[in-house]
Amino acid sequence: MFQPINHHKTADAAVDQIEELILKGVLKSGDRLPAERVLSEQMQVSRPVLRDALKTLEERNLIEARQGGGTFVCDLIGSIFSEAIVQLISRHPSAVSDYFDFRRGIEGQASAMAAVRAAPSDISRLKDIIEQMDAAHENQDVTLESQLDVAFHNAVGEAAHNVVMLHTLRSCYRLLENGVFYNRGRLYHHPSARTEVLNHHKTIYQAISAGDPNLARQAAEEHIDYVRATLAATEQLDQREQLAGLRRFETTARTAKK
Structure with missing residues (x-):
């Protein structure tokens, strides 16, 4: 070094x-x-x-x-936002949509640039992470899968070889790791998400490895669209389950009184 x-x-x-x-x-x-x-x-x-x-x-x-x-x-990543804004975002979930808009644009660009600029060692690293993802998926290690998710996107950012983009993405992913915008664990507990997300990462890797910037951008954007939609569906399911639970509790309580 x-x-x-x-x-x-x-x-x-x-x-x-x-x-x-x-x-x-x-x-x-x-x-x-x-x-x-x-x-x-x-x-x-x-x-x-x-x-x-x-x-x-x-x-x-x-x-x-x-x-x-x-x-x-030193800790150089810092945060894109002040602590006050982070707390404000956490109290207003509607900001999650804006976060996905931002990630869709910047990750699409990073993937396209990586397809053009990635060095052999970058491709090798992405391949290694994909192989680790395969193993974690096979072992149903949700925690490791979630960690590798961030590692993969960081590696794509590094493969883009743009220092401003690199440090912006690292700051963005720190918020992701801290669960400011959403809990990644919820995504991986969705019935089909684990397999779908793994396949998305493989598609992004294959496009970058093939040196196809258009396909790499498309794959990255489709990945973010899927994550956004799946988390929204999970949230709706949780709300329905919560409502059903309240109805069941009230029914049980009324029956007990009789």
Whole structure:
């Protein structure tokens, strides 16, 4: 990951290299940097030079030194929205529709760009995630399936090789992981959703692997449309079940009084 520094350059070159790794998503929030001795050897700079570089990065709030625990990349994802807006959204479920509109557009674009720009290692990573999804589906591991769902979409965003899109998507998926917009577990408990979602991910992967941007965009958009519709159907079913339960309770209560 880390490359030797030209001896005619100073700590600025080390700063530039690490910043580039963070910007392009190679180094992610929470990643631990190698120990100072190891990192200085990999970059072929003296430890005093490296310390100056790390100090600069720390001043820029890109890395943080933890007492007795090494040096880590700071939490750089943050949130698209302020906490006040997040709480407002959580109280008004109608915002979920706007969220799906946003995801439909940006994920369609990311998938199309990935089909054009993905490197062999990107394709390999997507294939690996699909294989893990297959295994989790076979084992009926809903929790793992849900986690791999986010990992897959993150990998597509990385394969698009657009740093602004990459960090926007990561922030978007953090809200998804936190359940701000909807509980992904509910989606995977729908009778047919697990199989359908797996097939959608495979279609997106195949389109990206084939280098077909139009098909990749279409597959991503159809996936979001399906998730939106399925969650709406699940919500309606829950409401009907709740109403049926109330009716059953009232009927039982009236019968008991007689």
